[in-house]
Amino acid sequence: MAETKRKPAVGLQPEGDVDWSAYRGVMVVLEQRRGKVAKVSWQLLGESRRLADKLDAPLMALVIGHDVEDIARQAIGYGAERVYLCDAPELADYRTRPYSRVCLHVIRTVKPEIVLFGATYTGRDLAGAIATHLPTGLTADCTQLDVDDNRLLLASRPAFSEKMVATILCKQFKPQMATVRPGVFQALPFDERRMGEIIRVTPPLDPGSIRTEVLGFVEAVNRVNLEDADVIVAGGRGVGGKAGFELLAQLAAALGGQVGASRAAVDLGWISHDHQVGQTGTTVRPKVYIAAGISGAVQHVVGMQNAELIVSVNKDPDAPIHQIAHYAIVGDLFEVIPALTEAVRAART
Ligand code: FAD
Numbered sequence: 001m002a003e004t005k006r007k008p009a010v011g012l013q014p015e016g017d018v019d020w021s022a023y024r025g026v027m028v029v030l031e032q033r034r035g036k037v038a039k040v041s042w043q044l045l046g047e048s049r050r051l052a053d054k055l056d057a058p059l060m061a062l063v064i065g066h067d068v069e070d071i072a073r074q075a076i077g078y079g080a081e082r083v084y085l086c087d088a089p090e091l092a093d094y095r096t097r098p099y100s101r102v103c104l105h106v107i108r109t110v111k112p113e114i115v116l117f118g119a120t121y122t123g124r125d126l127a128g129a130i131a132t133h134l135p136t137g138l139t140a141d142c143t144q145l146d147v148d149d150n151r152l153l154l155a156s157r158p159a160f161s162e163k164m165v166a167t168i169l170c171k172q173f174k175p176q177m178a179t180v181r182p183g184v185f186q187a188l189p190f191d192e193r194r195m196g197e198i199i200r201v202t203p204p205l206d207p208g209s210i211r212t213e214v215l216g217f218v219e220a221v222n223r224v225n226l227e228d229a230d231v232i233v234a235g236g237r238g239v240g241g242k243a244g245f246e247l248l249a250q251l252a253a254a255l256g257g258q259v260g261a262s263r264a265a266v267d268l269g270w271i272s273h274d275h276q277v278g279q280t281g282t283t284v285r286p287k288v289y290i291a292a293g294i295s296g297a298v299q300h301v302v303g304m305q306n307a308e309l310i311v312s313v314n315k316d317p318d319a320p321i322h323q324i325a326h327y328a329i330v331g332d333l334f335e336v337i338p339a340l341t342e343a344v345r346a347a348r349t
Contacts, residue, residue, distance in 0.1 A: 018174075020113075020173070020174045022111050023111040023112060023113040023174040023175055024057050024058070024111065024112070024113055025052065025055075025057040025058040025059065025060055025082075025110075025112045025113060025114075026048045026051050026052045026055070026057060026058075026059050026060065026112060026113070026114045026115075026116070027060040027061070027062055027084075027106075027107070027110065027112035027114065027115045027116070027175075028041065028044045028045050028048050028059075028060070028061050028062070028080070028115075028116050028117075029061075029062045029064075029103060029115065029116070029117045029123070029126065029127075030061050030062065030063050030064075030071065030075060031117075031118050031120060031122055031123055032063070032065050032068060032071055033094065033122075035065075035067065035068065035070075035071070037071055037074070038118055038120055038122075038123075038182070038227075038228070039182060039183075039187070039227060039228050039285075040118030040119075040120060040123070040180065040181075040182035040183070040227065041061075041118060042078045042187035042188075043180075043182065043183070043184070043185040043186060043187050043285075044116050044117075044118060044180055044185065045059070045061060045075065045078045045079045045080055045187065045188065046078070046079060046185055046186050046187040046188045047145055047180075047185035047186075048079070048114075048116060049079040049188060051114065051145060051146070051147050051153075054147050055113070055147055055151055057113070058081055058082055059079060059080050059081055059082075060080060060081070060082045060083070060084065060110065060112060061075040061080035061082075061083045061084070062083075062084045062086070062102075062103065062106055063075060063083060063084070063085050063086070063087075064086045064087075064091050064099055064102050064103070065086075065087065065091055065092065066087060066088060066089050066090075066091055066092035067087065067092075068085070068087055069085060069087060069198070072085040072198045073198070074190070075196075076194050076195070076196030076198075077190045077191055077192050077194050078187060078188055078190055079188045079194070080196055081195075081196045081197070082196060082197050082199060083196060083197070083198045083199065084106050084110065084199050084201050085198050085199065085200050085201065086102045086106070086200075086201040086202075086203050087200070088203045088205075089207075090203070090205060090207040090210060091203060093214040093217075094122055094126075095210065095212050095214065096125055096126065096129050097129075097210060097211070097212065098203070098205050098210050099126055100126055100129040100130050100133070101204055101205055102201070102203060102204065102205070103126065103130050104130055104133055104134070105201070105204040106201060107130070107134070107175060111174070111175075112175050113151060113174055113175055113176065114147075114153050114175055114176050114177075114178075115130075115175045115176075115177045115178075116145075116177070116178055116179075116180055117177075117178075117179045117180070118179065118180060118182055119140065119141045119142070119179035119180055119181045119182065120182060120227075123179050124140065124179055127140075127177060127178075127179045130177070131177060134173075134175070134177075135173050136170060136173035136174060136175060136176070136177060137168075137170045137173065137176075137177070138177045138178065138179070139155035139157060139168045139170070139177070139178040139179075140157070140178070140179050141157050141158075141179060141180075141181055142155045142156060142157045142178045142179065142180045142181065143156060143157055143158065143165075143180075143181050143184050143283070144156035144157075144165070144167075144184075145178065145180065145185075152169050152170075152171060152176070153169070153170065153176040153178065154167050154169065155167065155168050155169075155170075155176070155178040156168070158279065162279050162280050162299075181283050182227040182282075182283065183227055183282065183283035183284050183285045183303075183306070184283050184306075186285070186306070224258060224259075224272075224274040224275055225258065226258055226260055226274075226275070226277065226282045226284050226286075227282060227284065229257055229258040229284065229286050230256070230257065230286050230287045230288070231252065231255045231256060231257025231258070231286055231287060231288045231289075231290075232252075232257055232258050232259070232260040232277070232284055232286045232288070232289050232290070232304075232307075233248045233249075233251045233252040233255070233257055233258075233259055233260065233290045233292065233337075234248070234259070234260030234261055234262065234275075234277055234289065234290065234291050234292065234294060234304070235248045235259070235260075235261055235262070235265055235270075235271075235292050235293055235294065235333075236261070236262035236264055236265050236291070236292070236293045236294030236295065236300075237262065237264040237265060237268070237293060237294075237295075238292065238293020238294065238295075238314065238315070238333060239265060239270065239292060239293045239333065240293070241268075241270055242270050242271070244270075244293070244333075244334070245259065245261075245265075245270055245271050247333075247334070247337045247338060247341075248292060248337060250338075250341050251290070251337055251340055251341040251344065254341050254344040254345050254348070255288070255344055257286070257288070258275075259271070259275055260275055260276075260277040260282075260284065260289075260304075261275040261276050261277065261281075262276070262277070262278065262294045262295075262297075262300050263276055263278060263280065263281065263299065263300070266281075277300060277303040277304050278299050278300040278301075278302060278303035278304070279299040279300075279302050279303060280299070281303055282303065283302070283303045283304075283306075284303060284304050284306075284307065285306045285307060285308075286307050286308070287307070287308045287309060288307065288308070288309045288311070289304050289307035289309070289310050289311070290311045290312075290313065290340075291304070291310065291311070291312050291313065291314075291321050291325070292313040292314075292333040292336070292337055293313070293314065293333050294312075294314070294321055295314070295316075295319050295320060295321060296312070296314075296319055296320035296321030296322070296323070296324065297320070301320075301321075301324060305324060309326050309327075310324060310325045310326050310327075311325060311326065311327045311328075311329065312324075312325035312327070312328045312329065313329045313331065313333045313336045313337065314328075314329075314330065314333075315330065315331060315332050315333075316330075317330045
């Protein structure tokens with residue numbers, strides 16, 4: 001098949017002959033809000049360490065914010081050998097324009113061959129904004145990453161209603177950029193003995209030219225955050241309805257966790273889609289995942305199989321979910337879940 005050479009959008013052509021070989025190394029753009037780092041950032045550093053080692057190239061991180069030097073130090077403990085730190089009061093809260101200008105400045109100066117972002121709301125916004133200013137592409141929502149012998153990033157993501165996996169290459173331009181789903185990769189164990197360099201970046205901004213102002217924050221009430229949850233109590237069709245999910249919510253509350261769901265339960269309207277775990281939902285990596293009334297279809301399992309501890313509750317002894325569980329409870333969830341809740345509450349008092 002003939003290969004067609006894609007031209008960058010008008011106005012974005014690199015001037016003259018660009019020496020792409022000057023681009024080296026893998027850079028992860030870390031995401032933090034009010035000093036709390038999104039787990040996907042550490043997961044990305046873990047996977048990028050593998051890519052950088054394969055490329056024999058440096059692993060870099062970019063930290064943007066205010067009073068975030070400690071995050072730069074943590075990034076070294078999680079695998080980065082060079083951390084670019086842009087710390088300024090006007091960067092305290094995420095705003096697309098100033099953050100993307102810092103990223104563009106660092107990318108143009110440092111010239112990493114690969115730049116990765118978490119596929120979170122913020123990461124998608126930032127990566128998209130940057131991609132419009134660079135003569136390169138952006139592969140969104142990846143679930144697998146690798147590099148080939150030509151130093152090309154193999155960025156794979158589900159395609160065609162998640163029925164296939166497409167591997168996308170950016171052959172002609174640099175950097176190669178991708179956003180990556182939270183929960184699919186594993187962070188390296190934090191090691192405070194790891195050595196690295198922190199390089200301070202002067203913000204390329206005139207604070208007066210920033211046209212948006214953050215007036216305040218209102219925390220969303222009952223916001224579902226499966227990606228960062230340590231404990232998830234998930235229910236499926238076997239839960240039987242909204243009332244059944246109330247039982248799961250009580251156990252989740254007792255354990256300080258969140259409620260997850262299978263697609264069947266979401267499609268039946270018992271719980272909203274932001275609770276869905278799996279191929280077309282969220283990929284999770286909690287410490288504990290309790291699956292109640294869930295059969296264990298492959299599309300569900302791909303989203304939760306990396307949980308550290310899986311407990312299945314299903315009355316069918318042959319349900320596939322029992323095969324991947326560390327503890328399989330064969331029983332009626334309407335007896336097992338309240339008993340677990342009682343036991344947890346009793347242990348806490
Ligand atoms: P079921 O398969 O019906 O299982 C219900 C289970 O509950 C049974 O095993 C039963 O024994 C048990 N049960 C019943 N009553 C009780 C009781 N009282 N106590 C204990 N156990 C009980 N699914 C997802 O979850 N996430 C996805 O992201 C997802 N994406 C998909 C994408 C595509 C392209 C396709 C084709 C499918 C996708 N699915 C997804 C759907 C998936 O194939 C399954 O249909 C779905 O996961 C089944 O949900 P379930 O386990 O809740 O229901």
